[in-house]
Amino acid sequence: MRTRTFKQTYGELTRLLPYSSSWTWYVALLAALIALPLVGPTYVSTFVLLILSAAVGAIGLNIVTGSAGLISLGHAGFLAIGAYTTAILTTDYGFDLIPTLVIAGLVSAASSLLVGIPSLRLKGLYLAITTLAFSIIVTQLIVEAEWLTGGSIGKAVTRTTVFGYPVRSTISIYYIALGVLVLTIFGALNLLRSRVGRAWMAIRDYDTAARMMGINLVQYKLFAFAVSAFLTGVAGGLSALYVRYINIDGFTLIVSVEAVAMILVGGLGSVRGAILGAIIITILPDVSRWLMNTMFRSVFVLPAANSQEIKGIIYAVMIILFLRYEPDGLAARWAVIKRFWSEWPLGKARG
């Protein structure tokens, strides 16, 4: 019987996927995602596009919070920086999209030093407040820099090209987002099983012991913030592409809470968890609104104007439920289900 426990060689330990059969499943999933816009309805593709973009940002947040243990409530700030950089470079300066996304990530990563440096001395609640303050400062700066960002009115993303070809349809953006997500997953998985990933997890588990083992906390914490902010900046760039019009209302505290909810629901420190969390948190508000409007239509109808309030309530309930009943998130639940079926009929369900 196949087991997950015994790995005899160093190569087995460091392999990206534990079994060759896993590759088959992931390639099949990728093929399905590639085929989706061609065969499925447009609204489904648009919805999956939202998930793809959210997953990139969630993986980014999971690196700094889940793997390195540095709580961040300021990722809406990085998202905003990425989105505005993309809007300015593509629309005002006619940059090609691929270098624009890289620059958006790099600008976000550079700005992460502002919160990364205080993080060297702060932990827990204090760090969360610092990152939150960063996010507020970023939105304020965007409002003040009206000549560049459009201020409180916002900025339209009108001209986008990839290698000289204009990007107009949602389907084109969908494929770009899919490519970015695949690269992000490979990059994150490789990083987390490398020396750097182990150092982040050591810092998360016990930072003084990590220091005793020769880990330079300054370097590794700053690098965690930079990588996380880079990915979140790229996610911000992708979101700017499909919303076509950005303003600061899209980067409020609720966005940071949404990102934290994604990694808590999905599972801290796990790439798969971040993706599962992004799926659940992205679809949940719409599913709940649909359920309420169809099943309890006679009692009340929830107008779209209340969507922010509904989201807030749903995220709060989800976070509380998961912290109480499954603190390790959906990734842990997935592992339990998988173990049950791989050992079936000999195994038994374990929570």
Place this chain on the structure above:
Amino acid sequence: MLKSGPSSGELGGSAPVAAARAGLEVANAQIFYDSHVEAVRDISFAVPPGQIVCLLGSNGAGKSTTLKAISGILFPEKGMLVSGSITYDGRRIDRVEADEVVRGGVVLVPEGRRLFINLTVEENLLVGGISRSAADRRAQLERVYDQFPELPEHRHRISGYLSGGQQQMVAIGRALMSNPTLLMLDEPSLGLAPKIVDSIFEAIVQLRSNDMSVLLVEQNAHLALSVADFGYVMERGRIVFDGSANDLMESPEIQEFYLGMNASKQRKSLRHVKHYKRRKRWLS
């Protein structure tokens, strides 16, 4: 009482000594916590290459603080070396970051193991070798498995689920991954069964044979002196006795205060121990 400290010529017997190296030297170190709590007062000692030196003393004597000062991790605990110096192989290490101290060959196994409890045994070990190249790390990993033959079968277990003895082996193995020349152990026998303690101390003695120095902090004075070449006794932040392990074992004061023996080398009764503790407090 404080004299010249251990020298490679008179101690250690069979231990090989690297003549070119100076080992660890702590000179007139004074350490404060929070700028006003004096934890260590003007202590000086040395750990020559290839020797096992132990620091003995009761709780609060300043032993662990001294180890933290050497390994460069006092700062997060608001501690500071306010005067004196710490040098290793002639190079000052009291003003450098902890990771540089590790790269210089000095590594600490902390009290209570402090493993990364969500990582597997092997991942813990690999973290220990983070200052080394990938090839060195893999070679050192095999050496650690040879040193602790019990570990390979647990290599993929989450370290938080291991027994105390196994965790101590992982903690020592993790420190050895950086290929140190001075290993510092803070209370390695803490909370372990006597049989496990014996095996841990056997491993410590074996380490010395590879030209590695060991600085051992231990409350179990009898155990520590049984493996050490030289010992220092700390009391209230100061070194109050020093000498070769044999001399300390024979010293009536050490026997009375730290080994719990009376003049005829019999174990003292609880009443005697209480009486001696009162006397010790009065003397100090």
